[in-house]
Amino acid sequence: xxxxxxxxxxxxxxxxxxxxxxxxxxxxxxxxxxxxxxxxxxxxxxxxxxxxxxxxxxxxxxxxxxxxxxxxxxxxxxxxxxxxxxxxxxxxxxxxxxxxxxxxxxxxxxxxxxxxxxxxxxxxxxxxxxxxxxxxxxxxxxxxxxxxxxxxxxxxxxxxxxxxxxxxxxxxxxxxxxxxxxxxxxxxxxxxxxxxxxxxxxxxxxxxxxxxxxxxxxxxxxxxxxxxxxxxxxxxxxxxxxxxxxxxxxxxxxxxxxxxxxxxxxxxxxxxxxxxxxxxxxxxxxxxxxxxxxxxxxxxxxxxxxxxxxxxxxxxxxxxxxxxxxxxxxxxxxxxxxxxxxxxxxxxxxxxxxx
Amino acid sequence: xxxxxxxxxxxxxxxxxxxxxxxxxxxxxxxxxxxxxxxxxxxxxxxxxxxxxxxxxxxxxxxxxxxxxxxxxxxxxxxxxxxxxxxxxxxxxxxxxxxxxxxxxxxxxxxxxxxxxxxxxxxxxxxxxxxxxxxxxxxxxxxxxxxxxxxxxxxxxxxxxxxxxxxxxxxxxxxxxxxxxxxxxxxxxxxxxxxxxxxxxxxxxxxxxxxxxxxxxxxxxxxxxxxxxxxxxxxxxxxxxxxxxxxxxxxxxxxxxxxxxxxxxxxxxxxxxxxxxxxxxxxxxxxxxxxxxxxxxxxxxxxxxxxxxxxxxxxxxxxxxxxxxxxxxxxxxxxxxxxxxxxxxxxxxxxxxxx
Ligand SMILES: CC(C)[C@H](C(=O)O)[C@@H](O)C(=O)O
Ligand SMILES: CC(C)[C@H](C(=O)O)[C@@H](O)C(=O)O
Numbered sequence: 001x002x003x004x005x006x007x008x009x010x011x012x013x014x015x016x017x018x019x020x021x022x023x024x025x026x027x028x029x030x031x032x033x034x035x036x037x038x039x040x041x042x043x044x045x046x047x048x049x050x051x052x053x054x055x056x057x058x059x060x061x062x063x064x065x066x067x068x069x070x071x072x073x074x075x076x077x078x079x080x081x082x083x084x085x086x087x088x089x090x091x092x093x094x095x096x097x098x099x100x101x102x103x104x105x106x107x108x109x110x111x112x113x114x115x116x117x118x119x120x121x122x123x124x125x126x127x128x129x130x131x132x133x134x135x136x137x138x139x140x141x142x143x144x145x146x147x148x149x150x151x152x153x154x155x156x157x158x159x160x161x162x163x164x165x166x167x168x169x170x171x172x173x174x175x176x177x178x179x180x181x182x183x184x185x186x187x188x189x190x191x192x193x194x195x196x197x198x199x200x201x202x203x204x205x206x207x208x209x210x211x212x213x214x215x216x217x218x219x220x221x222x223x224x225x226x227x228x229x230x231x232x233x234x235x236x237x238x239x240x241x242x243x244x245x246x247x248x249x250x251x252x253x254x255x256x257x258x259x260x261x262x263x264x265x266x267x268x269x270x271x272x273x274x275x276x277x278x279x280x281x282x283x284x285x286x287x288x289x290x291x292x293x294x295x296x297x298x299x300x301x302x303x304x305x306x307x308x309x310x311x312x313x314x315x316x317x318x319x320x321x322x323x324x325x326x327x328x329x330x331x332x333x334x335x336x337x338x339x340x341x342x343x344x345x346x347x348x349x350x351x352x353x354x355x
Numbered sequence: 356x357x358x359x360x361x362x363x364x365x366x367x368x369x370x371x372x373x374x375x376x377x378x379x380x381x382x383x384x385x386x387x388x389x390x391x392x393x394x395x396x397x398x399x400x401x402x403x404x405x406x407x408x409x410x411x412x413x414x415x416x417x418x419x420x421x422x423x424x425x426x427x428x429x430x431x432x433x434x435x436x437x438x439x440x441x442x443x444x445x446x447x448x449x450x451x452x453x454x455x456x457x458x459x460x461x462x463x464x465x466x467x468x469x470x471x472x473x474x475x476x477x478x479x480x481x482x483x484x485x486x487x488x489x490x491x492x493x494x495x496x497x498x499x500x501x502x503x504x505x506x507x508x509x510x511x512x513x514x515x516x517x518x519x520x521x522x523x524x525x526x527x528x529x530x531x532x533x534x535x536x537x538x539x540x541x542x543x544x545x546x547x548x549x550x551x552x553x554x555x556x557x558x559x560x561x562x563x564x565x566x567x568x569x570x571x572x573x574x575x576x577x578x579x580x581x582x583x584x585x586x587x588x589x590x591x592x593x594x595x596x597x598x599x600x601x602x603x604x605x606x607x608x609x610x611x612x613x614x615x616x617x618x619x620x621x622x623x624x625x626x627x628x629x630x631x632x633x634x635x636x637x638x639x640x641x642x643x644x645x646x647x648x649x650x651x652x653x654x655x656x657x658x659x660x661x662x663x664x665x666x667x668x669x670x671x672x673x674x675x676x677x678x679x680x681x682x683x684x685x686x687x688x689x690x691x692x693x694x695x696x697x698x699x700x701x702x703x704x705x706x707x708x709x710x
Contacts, residue, residue, distance in 0.1 A: 083546035091547070115585050117472045136512075141550040151516035153554035157491075161506035189598075191438035192446070195496040199508035222605035229470050229584055229609050243544075247602060250577035254584050 003036040004307060007067035012045040012085070013281025014291040015073020021293035021344030022071065022300040025316060028348040029304070032355055033312040040067070044089050046077020046281075055088035061096060069303050070097075070274040073296065074281035087139070090276075094132050099266035099274055100163065101170050102130035102242075103302070104249045106232075111325040112257040116229055124255055126235035127178070129171040130245025132266055134163040135196070137242040159196050159241070164203045170269070171239035172211045180236055184208075185217040187224045187240035187248060200241065224248055228255065253278055260292030260331040261324075263299040267306060275303040282333070290334040293343050294320060319350040358391040359662060362422035367400040367440070368636025369646040369695075370428020376648035376699025377426065377655040380671060383703040384659070387710055388667040395422070399444050401432020401636075410443035416451060424658050425452075425629040428651065429636035442494070445631075449487050454621035454629055455518065456525050457485035457597075458657070459604045461587075466680040467612040471584055479610055481590035482533070484526040485600025487621055489518040490551070492597040514551050514596070519558045525624070526594035527566045535591055539563075540572040542579045542595035542603060555596065579603055583610065608633055615647030615686040616679075618654040622661060630658040637688070645689040648699050649675060674705040 008023070010016035023039060030037045042060055049055055064070055075090045076082075093099070108114050108124035116124070140156040168186075175184045186204045188197040201218070208216045219227070221244045227234055228251055240248065253262035259279030266274040277295030285291045298320055304313035323346050329337035336343060363378070365371035378394060385392045397415055404410055419425055430445045431437075448454070463469050463479035471479070495511040523541075530539045541559045543552040556573070563571045574582070576599045582589055583606055595603065608617035614634030621629040632650030640646045653675055659668040678701050684692035691698060 083549060086546045087549075115472050117470050137547055139549070141512075141548075143550055143554065146554075147557075149516055151554060153514045153550045155512040155514075155548045155551035157496075157510040157512070159508045159510075161504055189601075191441045192492055192598075192601075193496075193510045194438060194442075194494070195498055195508045196510035199498065199501075199506060202502075222601050225580065225602055225606040226609040226613070229606065230613070243547075244602075246544075246547075246577050247580055247599075251580040251584065251606070254581040258581070258585070 001034050004068040005038050007064045007070045008039050009042045009044050009072045011073040011075045012077045013074055013283050013286045017340050018293040018296035019073040022296040024344045025297050025347050026300050028351050029312045029315050046080045056092050072276040076281040078283045094266050097268055097272045099268045100133045101267040102132040103265040103267055104128045106252040106256050108256045109321055109324045112331055114255050116255050123233040127237050128249050129239045131167040131242050134159055135242035157196050159199050164200055168204055168207050175214050175237040183215040183236040185238045187221050187238050187244055189221050257331045261295055263295050263302055265302040273306050275299040285333045289339040291340050292331055293340050315351050315355050319347045323347055356389050359423040360393050362419045362425045363394050364397045364399050364427045366428040366430045367432045368429055368638050368641045372695050373648040373651035374428040377651040379699045380652050380702050381655050383706050384667045384670050401435045411447050427631040431636040433638045449621050452623055452627045454623045455488045456622040457487040458620040458622055459483045461607040461611050463611045464676055464679045467686055469610050471610055478588040482592050483604050484594045486522040486597050489514055490597035512551050514554050519555055523559055523562050530569050530592040538570040538591040540593045542576050542593050542599055544576050612686045616650055618650050618657055620657040628661050630654040640688045644694040646695050647686055648695050670706050670710045674702045678702055
């Protein structure tokens with residue numbers, strides 16, 4: 001039977017708690033579907049850094065490179081300077097493995113509270129394809145005369161034709177496969193970021209010619225944010241740059257129920273991809289067993305989809321849908337009516353019994 | 356009696372329609388309060404550009420410089436390349452007059468529909484202070500090997516200590532004057548934009564020491580967007596850079612009822628400031644008399660506040676509150692139950708009769 005090597009980075013805070021439930025579900029579904037999963041653990045994160053001074057070693061990168069996928073909990077520690085671990089681990093992994101698409105499905109499941117009025121599951125169902133290796137995340141820039149009244153700080157968004165095109169192409173392909181009205185919206189700011197979005201817009205329009213079956217649309221990032229709360233039903237697939245993608249997917253995540261629900265995938269279609277709930281390490285909930293593991297479980301579903309195990313992935317989604325609709329009282333940490341472990345158990349049991 | 360010279364740029368699309376109502380209200384309130392307003396008109400915008408090829412001349416800039424304030428309708432024309440007029444007029448004016456603060460009060464008035472569930476006027480009441488002359492709006496950057504597979508497009512965010520500090524200082528001062536819980540939140544992305552927001556954060560923390568009465572807070576822009584739809588009551592005053600300010604104020608505008616309501620001010624406390632509804636030129640509504648003029652009327656209110664005519668400004672606000680609560684059926688264009696002119700009339704009459 002097929003075997004997959006999964007590198008697990010439980011990470012900081014509540015990361016280990018939610019990852020444990022994801023693995024519980026993965027093991028159940030693998031057994032059902034007849035494939036094998038070998039998990040190896042990597043203790044990256046704040047505690048490891050504080051204990052050893054190591055953030056992310058070449059040796060670790062080599063081991064991760066030998067895996068079929070990476071499954072990550074959360075990165076970020078209250079006793080470490082903000083940004084150090086996020087950049088040193090999370091962003092480093094995205095860049096090192098050239099995971100050029102950050103894929104974030106946004107779906108309001110039945111039974112989940114949305115802060116939007118008059119919107120239901122049929123209205124909130126779209127996907128954001130975020131470029132994940134370029135733009136303002138390049139880390140380019142610098143400071144001149146730092147700490148003086150004359151200081152100038154420059155931050156650069158670097159965009160390459162290759163990087164933009166592969167992301168846009170992925171979005172068109174993804175759009176074609178989606179079982180819904182096929183529309184791809186480019187989210188940019190062509191009227192102000194005239195260099196960066198000139199490249200984006202031109203590339204978008206050129207690639208679009210190869211996909212005559214897909215309707216295309218353009219909107220400025222500011223307008224996208226407005227419509228996302230007023231008319232989310234207008235969206236099908238949205239493609240955008242790294243920074244705008246970061247912003248609009250957090251907004252979108254909130255409309256689908258928040259951090260307890262929102263799953264993400266960092267994808268390199270030809271390499272090692274990484275799957276993570278999009279929430280942070282949530283220090284204040286750590287160790288209490290009250291965090292919602294659904295986002296991590298749905299990220300495991302995205303992992304199986306990317307590995308080509310579609311049937312197994314669909315089992316997870318069906319179980320998640322059932323649990324959200326029938327079991328969990330509220331998706332927020334501490335309000336579920338169950339512990340983190342219990343939610344994992346219910347999902348796993350449902351799969352065990354029903355498929 | 357005191358006299359003010361107001362330069363009026365009705366601009367494109369529905370701009371002239373809403374500006375006319377703003378002026379109607381301004382004239383009424385000026386008479387009531389005993390000051391004079393002299394309006395001079397400048398025909399900038401798409402039609403003028405198409406007819407004359409002129410975008411914004413030095414002569415016009417000189418005339419505008421001699422005014423006490425600029426009152427602008429909207430810029431943007433369907434027959435002109437997107438960005439040309441926005442950059443050539445709107446952004447040029449903000450930069451030329453060094454209007455370094457873009458001030459956007461966000462207030463849900465009674466009777467106005469918000470797309471947010473379980474939120475009322477007591478929850479949505481904050482102000483965004485957006486830096487308005489720097490950052491990604493500098494227009495800096497370029498393309499290399501444009502149009503080839505090797506193209507690289509760079510867009511730079513340029514931030515100066517002087518520019519950041521004066522904006523942050525304005526925000527603290529504004530916060531102090533606000534008649535509410537006094538909290539100033541810096542909205543940034545310190546964990547990724549490490550050069551730009553290092554300067555912002557350091558400056559914020561330094562200036563904060565001079566304002567011990569004001570509570571300070573920091574949040575990443577992605578988190579701000581989430582909270583803006585889930586917990587808008589957490590905000591009092593938010594200060595941020597140009598690009599993030601653009602994004603979060605459009606989102607915020609939608610929560611307060613949308614483009615028919617949202618007013619904005621481009622402020623240079625020592626120079627000529629400019630006041631504009633934050634919506635665009637709305638070509639599809641142009642000439643129909645159905646656009647909501649309240650955003651323009653409230654922008655006129657901000658103008659009077661900035662000119663120091665607080666009493667007159669408060670009359671406008673009271674009239675707007677009354678009209679939104681009692682008269683208008685819906686704030687959206689075409690759904691008000693009144694024409695654009697009638698809404699202006701009702702506001703003006705209310706002021707005429709009640710103060
Ligand atoms: C933690 C941070 C660096 C990261 C990002 O900005 O990409 C996070 O917000 C996300 O969206 O995954
Ligand atoms: C029209 C555009 C250039 C402008 C901006 O981006 O500042 C607008 O969106 C605004 O917020 O006033």
